Amino acid sequence: MEDSTPLKQKIQHQELGETGRPWEEMVTASQDPEPALSEASELEQGPETGPQPRSSPPGILQSGASTPVDDLVGPGVSSPPSPSQEPSSTPSPLAPAVQDLMAPWQSDKTTSVISEAGTPHFDHLEQSSDNGESTPHQTCQSEGNTFHQSQQTKCHLYGPRDVSYNNSKRKELRFDIFQEEDSNSNYDLDQPESGASEVAPSMLEIAIQNAKAYLLKSSSKSGLNLYDHLSEMLTKVLDKRPENAVDIIENVSQDVKMEHFSIKLDTLQNENEMLPAYEIAEKQKALFLQGNLEGADQEMEDEIAEHSLPNVMESAFYFEQAGVGLGTDETYRIFLALKQLTDTHPIQKCRFWGKILGLEMNYIVAEVEFREGEDEEEVEEEDEPEERDNGDNEANEDELPRSFYKAPQSIPKEESRTGANKYVYFVCNEPGRPWVKLPGVTPAQIVIARKIKKFFTGRLDTPIVSYPPFPGNESNYLRAQIARISAGTQVSPLGFYHFGEEEGEEEEETEGRRDSFEENPDFEGIQVIDLVESLSNWVHHVQHILPQGRCNWFNPIQKSEEEEAAEAEEEEEEEEREEPDYIEQEVGPPLLTPISEDLEIQNIPPWTTRLSSNLIPQYAIAVLRSNLWTGAYAFSNGKKFENFYIGWGHKYSPDSYTPPVPPPVYQEYPSGPEITEMDDPSVEEEQAFRAAQEAAVNSTEENEETEEDEDEEDDYD
Amino acid sequence: MDEESLLLSLELASGSGQGLSPDRRASLLTSLMLVKRDYRFDRVLFWGRILGLVADYYIAQGLSEDQLAPRKTLYSLNCMEWSLLPPATEEMEMQTSVVKGRFMGDPSHAYEHTELQKVNEGEKVFEEEVVVQIKEETRLVSIIDQIDKAVAVIPRGALFKTPFGPIRVNRTFEGLSLSEAKKLSSYFHFREPVELKNKTLLEKADLDPSLDFMDSLEHDIPKGSWSIQMERGNTLVVLRSLLWPGLTFYHAPRTKNYGYIYVGTGEKNIDLPFML
Numbered sequence: 005m006e007d008s009t010p011l012k013q014k015i016q017h018q019e020l021g022e023t024g025r026p027w028e029e030m031v032t033a034s035q036d037p038e039p040a041l042s043e044a045s046e047l048e049q050g051p052e053t054g055p056q057p058r059s060s061p062p063g064i065l066q067s068g069a070s071t072p073v074d075d076l077v078g079p080g081v082s083s084p085p086s087p088s089q090e091p092s093s094t095p096s097p098l099a100p101a102v103q104d105l106m107a108p109w110q111s112d113k114t115t116s117v118i119s120e121a122g123t124p125h126f127d128h129l130e131q132s133s134d135n136g137e138s139t140p141h142q143t144c145q146s147e148g149n150t151f152h153q154s155q156q157t158k159c160h161l162y163g164p165r166d167v168s169y170n171n172s173k174r175k176e177l178r179f180d181i182f183q184e185e186d187s188n189s190n191y192d193l194d195q196p197e198s199g200a201s202e203v204a205p206s207m208l209e210i211a212i213q214n215a216k217a218y219l220l221k222s223s224s225k226s227g228l229n230l231y232d233h234l235s236e237m238l239t240k241v242l243d244k245r246p247e248n249a250v251d252i253i254e255n256v257s258q259d260v261k262m263e264h265f266s267i268k269l270d271t272l273q274n275e276n277e278m279l280p281a282y283e284i285a286e287k288q289k290a291l292f293l294q295g296n297l298e299g300a301d302q303e304m305e306d307e308i309a310e311h312s313l314p315n316v317m318e319s320a321f322y323f324e325q326a327g328v329g330l331g332t333d334e335t336y337r338i339f340l341a342l343k344q345l346t347d348t349h350p351i352q353k354c355r356f357w358g359k360i361l362g363l364e365m366n367y368i369v370a371e372v373e374f375r376e377g378e379d380e381e382e383v384e385e386e387d388e389p390e391e392r393d394n395g396d397n398e399a400n401e402d403e404l405p406r407s408f409y410k411a412p413q414s415i416p417k418e419e420s421r422t423g424a425n426k427y428v429y430f431v432c433n434e435p436g437r438p439w440v441k442l443p444g445v446t447p448a449q450i451v452i453a454r455k456i457k458k459f460f461t462g463r464l465d466t467p468i469v470s471y472p473p474f475p476g477n478e479s480n481y482l483r484a485q486i487a488r489i490s491a492g493t494q495v496s497p498l499g500f501y502h503f504g505e506e507e508g509e510e511e512e513e514t515e516g517r518r519d520s521f522e523e524n525p526d527f528e529g530i531q532v533i534d535l536v537e538s539l540s541n542w543v544h545h546v547q548h549i550l551p552q553g554r555c556n557w558f559n560p561i562q563k564s565e566e567e568e569a570a571e572a573e574e575e576e577e578e579e580e581r582e583e584p585d586y587i588e589q590e591v592g593p594p595l596l597t598p599i600s601e602d603l604e605i606q607n608i609p610p611w612t613t614r615l616s617s618n619l620i621p622q623y624a625i626a627v628l629r630s631n632l633w634t635g636a637y638a639f640s641n642g643k644k645f646e647n648f649y650i651g652w653g654h655k656y657s658p659d660s661y662t663p664p665v666p667p668p669v670y671q672e673y674p675s676g677p678e679i680t681e682m683d684d685p686s687v688e689e690e691q692a693f694r695a696a697q698e699a700a701v702n703s704t705e706e707n708e709e710t711e712e713d714e715d716e717e718d719d720y721d
Numbered sequence: 722m723d724e725e726s727l728l729l730s731l732e733l734a735s736g737s738g739q740g741l742s743p744d745r746r747a748s749l750l751t752s753l754m755l756v757k758r759d760y761r762f763d764r765v766l767f768w769g770r771i772l773g774l775v776a777d778y779y780i781a782q783g784l785s786e787d788q789l790a791p792r793k794t795l796y797s798l799n800c801m802e803w804s805l806l807p808p809a810t811e812e813m814e815m816q817t818s819v820v821k822g823r824f825m826g827d828p829s830h831a832y833e834h835t836e837l838q839k840v841n842e843g844e845k846v847f848e849e850e851v852v853v854q855i856k857e858e859t860r861l862v863s864i865i866d867q868i869d870k871a872v873a874v875i876p877r878g879a880l881f882k883t884p885f886g887p888i889r890v891n892r893t894f895e896g897l898s899l900s901e902a903k904k905l906s907s908y909f910h911f912r913e914p915v916e917l918k919n920k921t922l923l924e925k926a927d928l929d930p931s932l933d934f935m936d937s938l939e940h941d942i943p944k945g946s947w948s949i950q951m952e953r954g955n956t957l958v959v960l961r962s963l964l965w966p967g968l969t970f971y972h973a974p975r976t977k978n979y980g981y982i983y984v985g986t987g988e989k990n991i992d993l994p995f996m997l
Contacts, residue, residue, distance in 0.1 A: 227883050227884060227885070258893065261892075261893040262893045262895060264893075279955075281953070281954030281955035281956050282954070283954065284953065284954035285954055324740075324742060324743065325742050325743065326742060327739065327740055327741050327742040327745065327770075328738060328739060328740070329735065329738065329740060330735055330736065330738055331732050331735030331736070331740070333732070334735065334736065359738060361737065361738075361948075361961065362948070363945075363948045363963075364948070364950065365950065366736075366950070434952075457992055457995055457996050458995075458996050458997075459948075459963065459996045459997060606822065607822075608774060608822060608823055609774065612772075612774055612775075616742060617742065617744045618799065619744050620744070629772070631774070631823065634985075634986060635738070650737070650738030650739070651738070652966060654996075656986075658821050658822045658823070658988075659821070660991045660992055661992040661995055661996075663995060
């Protein structure tokens with residue numbers, strides 16, 4: 005059958021009245037196993053264009069293609085210059101792909117031409133890559149003749165398919181046409197007809213041809229045609245011989261279609277792809293089952309659990325009204341994970357703080373307050389005392405120059421339960437995974453966290469490489485950002501919290517600010533409208549963090565005075581201390597200041613308020629969105645409120661981030677003659693010096709001589 | 722995300738935290754269907770939400786048969802009444818590149834930008850400060866276009882190219898396999914390819930021309946500007962852009978569900994190199 009395929013090509017080609025060249029290319033190209041025949045076929049028409057790589061027939065095809073778009077019979081547009089262009093414009097074409105598209109054209113042609121002539125065309129060149137790929141060829145669309153090409157390439161696909169099915173009849177016809185094709189020259193439409201007319205058309209045959217032609221019609225959307233699809237499917241079924249083939253025939257059909265889009269490069273199956281999914285499902289199953297643990301302690305647990313476990317679902321419902329939230333499913337899992345947290349740790353109060361997104365994994369953060377006296381002991385990192393040069397080097401020999409660089413005293417971190425460390429934070433990557441407690445935050449970390457901007461990766465032990473160098477790893481950075489976000493965006497309606505009733509607690513000025521508040525039992529709620537319209541109805545209930553990094557200002561001078569007193573004998577401090585005697589106390593807005601006092605960011609108001617719904621304002625809630633920390637939300641329905649953060653964990657700034665410049669080189673050592681570099685004396689200087697020395701020596705010698713003389717003279721007497 | 726599967730898509734994209742409130746969702750479902758009918762779109766995508774100071778813009782895009790043809794963009798302030806936006810031009814992009822800061826939320830708001838322009842008066846050339854007004858609508862168009870060109874994502878195999886020219890939705894796309902879903906190379910930019918022609922022949926030989934006709938995310942600069950995560954075990958892969966924070970692409974492997982949504986302030990994250 006392959007023998008006749010080039011001839012078929014030829015026929016088609018001639019029917020179109022094209023120049024032989026493109027067809028020949030195609031013929032030769034698609035002819036894998038029949039090089040001989042390809043020669044035999046009418047290559048004489050244009051052998052010069054012959055040496056096209058086998059892979060480029062489609063391109064050539066396009067060139068001379070005169071496939072009529074609508075008119076199946078007449079020669080279509082055939083742009084002579086295109087042949088020359090086409091070859092160059094076709095990068096790696098896929099012959100079979102193009103051939104697929106040829107099929108419909110083929111079918112169209114058959115109907116127009118004599119029916120018998122049509123059938124031979126079905127016998128096709130054996131395509132080298134007959135893997136059913138009918139992916140349209142990129143190049144096909146390059147010119148305007150896309151439709152042509154597609155038509156043409158389609159017909160090529162017919163051959164091998166039909167070969168397996170309708171051999172006998174075709175062979176006869178082929179043979180006829182083969183003889184026809186011996187002569188060169190362009191054939192016009194009549195010739196194939198004459199060849200085919202040898203077989204007497206009958207009504208049945210015509211009907212068959214028509215049906216076949218219909219099946220061969222290509223889909224305008226995908227470029228496939230039903231004929232090919234059916235043949236591929238049947239091939240597959242016959243090859244594999246599955247059980248109950250009729251029941252799975254739809255799946256077979258779908259698989260065949262999908263195969264067009266996947267290249268089976270290797271036959272290795274990917275196993276164990278679902279393992280992580282099963283793992284996490286197992287872990288979360290544990291979450292769901294935890295309620296059935298000990299029944300005896302249930303009561304006690306319930307008591308405490310009632311207070312400490314927040315109603316996450318309720319808050320989530322309200323936040324959903326605002327368009328913020330993690331989806332019911334995930335929220336519920338987080339709820340269960342929080343329950344697990346409260347069950348395993350002695351927790352007084354717990355809150356779902358929010359979610360911080362990371363590069364590889366995300367963090368789910370829970371804000372927790374431990375019960376009184378049940379603080380888990382943190383690993384105390386001892387603040388190493390300042391190692392000043394205490395003059396221990398006062399050795400007998402050369403004194404090394406002493407650096408008078410005094411590292412700025414590290415500001416001690418705030419005690420737990422106060423200031424920035426008021427709450428303890430637990431994080432986990434996904435509900436079901438264990439909760440990890442974050443360490444407390446130190447002022448130094450906050451100060452530097454303000455100067456850097458880094459993405460979180462999702463792993464707590466990642467080092468933070470930055471300038472200024474961050475003292476700590478990702479867990480510390482995370483904690484610092486959480487502290488900053490809380491201080492900046494945790495708000496509540498005015499009056500919800502109020503200060504404790506005890507007065508007279510004003511101690512020293514430096515600790516005068518009140519840092520404790522309680523829920524106000526007499527809170528009557530504020531109208532939602534008021535909450536939306538005026539920002540003064542909202543107050544911060546987390547202490548502002550001073551530039552120092554703490555909430556309560558720490559005066560480093562006091563400390564150093566004490567230390568000084570202890571080491572009064574040392575002289576160096578007095579010389580070296582350059583600090584002023586008084587550092588201005590850093591003041592921040594006190595607790596429970598309304599957020600209307602917040603600073604604007606370059607004309608952008610720091611908060612945006614909205615009603616959750618304009619359509620049903622009666623039940624709408626007030627939603628507050630921070631513009632400074634994008635992702636911080638707060639809602640209130642008048643009585644209840646909640647804060648939430650979801651985002652990357654960075655502050656917003658309309659300007660781009662500029663990393664701080666390293667400071668100028670610090671003058672560490674006193675510059676004196678002993679360490680100042682001096683140039684070595686030059687030769688002249690040395691000589692002059694030597695001369696001067698000699699002169700001095702001479703003069704003393706003379707003096708000595710005269711003295712001796714005098715002595716001698718005296719002695720004489 | 723396709724408006725046909727809006728609810729499911731919103732649920733899948735909810736990992737980033739920003740979604741839609743129920744009343745917006747309901748309004749969207751209704752109005753997008755009407756938009757599809759009125760504008761005769763083949764597919765309507767809910768593109769996302771740009772947060773403004775006063776109001777938010779809800780953006781939808783309509784696609785015709787050819788998936789890569791220029792899309793029509795519509796915006797709305799209340800998810801009910803949609804207005805068509807003009808197509809983006811280079812001029813618009815140049816104009817709006819000087820505007821910084823948040824969106825106001827009012828489409829007729831004009832940003833003022835003073836420029837020094839050379840004015841020829843007779844024979845003298847001197848510089849004058851000219852205040853140029855840039856409308857927020859222009860800025861909106863330009864930003865949406867930039868985001869689309871930079872970070873709109875589509876998985877490999879979801880669209881295929883026919884030899885006739887147009888790009889079509891692949892009805893037999895059953896989702897990426899799990900191993901493919903974790904690689905950035907299986908995701909493409911949903912735009913006309915820019916880097917494809919720069920590939921070497923060796924690379925091109927491995928490509929399947931009907932599927933690989935768009936740029937993949939693999940070679941995005943800066944490297945690492947995509948965060949790819951598997952959520953819910955292995956059943957959902959989420960890509961988040963770090964260059965335009967707020968863009969989330971989700972895909973459930975082995976299923977047909979995929980889509981992207983942008984919910985953010987509409988500002989590029991220029992600090993990205995510092996943050997990685």
